[in-house]
Amino acid sequence: MEASDIYKxxxxxxxxxxxxxxxxxxxxxxxxxxxxxxxxxxMSKQLASMKxxxxxxxxxxxxxxxxxxxQPINGLIQANLDHxxxxxxxxxxxxQQDLITRQKIVDALAKSDSDCPKSVCGDxxxx
Numbered sequence: 001m002e003a004s005d006i007y008k009x010x011x012x013x014x015x016x017x018x019x020x021x022x023x024x025x026x027x028x029x030x031x032x033x034x035x036x037x038x039x040x041x042x043m044s045k046q047l048a049s050m051k052x053x054x055x056x057x058x059x060x061x062x063x064x065x066x067x068x069x070x071q072p073i074n075g076l077i078q079a080n081l082d083h084x085x086x087x088x089x090x091x092x093x094x095x096q097q098d099l100i101t102r103q104k105i106v107d108a109l110a111k112s113d114s115d116c117p118k119s120v121c122g123d124x125x126x127x
Contacts, residue, residue, distance in 0.1 A: 001054055006053075014046055018036070019069065021098055022067060023073065027067060028067075029043060055077070056068065
């Protein structure tokens with residue numbers, strides 16, 4: 001993958017936020033939609049674009065569609081995420097807030113009865 005392809009991908013705020021969230025681990029598409037307050041159509045378009053670039057992968061588990069970053073994460077993406085998460089700007093603050101929201105969702109789901117796949121929540125059911 002070319003550096004220009006990576007920068008085109010992370011230049012889009014929504015795709016950058018998705019990569020940031022998936023860098024913490026796999027998520028159901030429903031969780032990505034909730035955190036980003038995005039419609040299913042818009043989310044599907046963004047995820048398809050990143051999948052085509054070879055940045056993310058998907059796996060169906062029952063009725064759930066789970067997305068994760070291709071490992072190992074591209075070094076250029078990781079370096080940019082590290083920089084942005086340590087910086088202070090509106091978009092940087094949004095990335096940090098997204099991670100807080102992600103953790104709240106995972107914590108809340110861990111305490112509830114749900115049938116979310118183990119790949120998202122480990123041994124604790126979530127979705």
